[in-house]
Amino acid sequence: MSELPQDAVEAAERLTKLARQVGDDNEAEAYRTRRAETLADHDYTARVREDDDTLVLYPDEWLEDGTVVLDRIQDTDRAVEVPLSTTGGEGSWEEIEAHNAALVEAVAAEYGERHEKNARAFADFMGNHYLGRVDEATDEQITEFTTEYFPRNAWPDKKQREIVETSLEYLSSVSEADCPSPTSE
CATH class of the missing domain: 1.10.150 (DNA polymerase; domain 1)
Structure with missing residues (x-):
């Protein structure tokens, strides 16, 4: 079970999608900053895995200089993966x-x-x-x-x-x- 509360997961997903939808780079960056701040309150970090369009949220303790260190992962269930593409093609x-x-x-x-x-x-x-x-x-x-x-x-x-x-x-x-x-x- 993840240590990250569901409301933080939902906020991160919403902010990620909003950052993708806006046409202004500054506004998109503001959404990404709010996402980072929301996750930082729980010691988590977000990345978007482009190959399958998935938002991945994982504990900060897994990181060293911005890179995940595999030896630090003891329980993969602590990470949260959220598909960003919706089914049925209705996502924008x-x-x-x-x-x-x-x-x-x-x-x-x-x-x-x-x-x-x-x-x-x-x-x-x-x-x-x-x-x-x-x-x-x-x-x-x-x-x-x-x-x-x-x-x-x-x-x-x-x-x-x-x-x-x-x-x-x-x-x-x-x-x-x-x-x-x-x-x-």
Whole structure:
């Protein structure tokens, strides 16, 4: 089992993907610096293994002058590997945004403008903060959205605040309608 907390792994993955998506070298470097600082809090270092596009996180004690010393590795389970390429070819911000936008449009068509606004806010949150599809959000991300991001960043009116959870349920239902489970034929 890794010594690196899951939230640090997720932050490192998110920052790595964001660094790849931005067009500005300074902004990309800022994301990589934030990743390094996040991992340094846990005495870990990140490298991207280019041959299979994998983010590798490993303990600093394995390093000497920036190089991994194999004799220092006692337990390989302490390292964490995160594939950076997503399945299905949907990995760039543009592809994720297009997917999320289609689901937001489906909510608008089926459930109306207020639910559309809430769904759009969630799509913005997932795409911009996690580089993720709305239909792959974790329970923790949904909680973060409803308790932190939504009230502070979406500028919802009273009715939107009252129906936000229903809006997310509608978003999930249109997603399931558009993406049937593999067991259904």
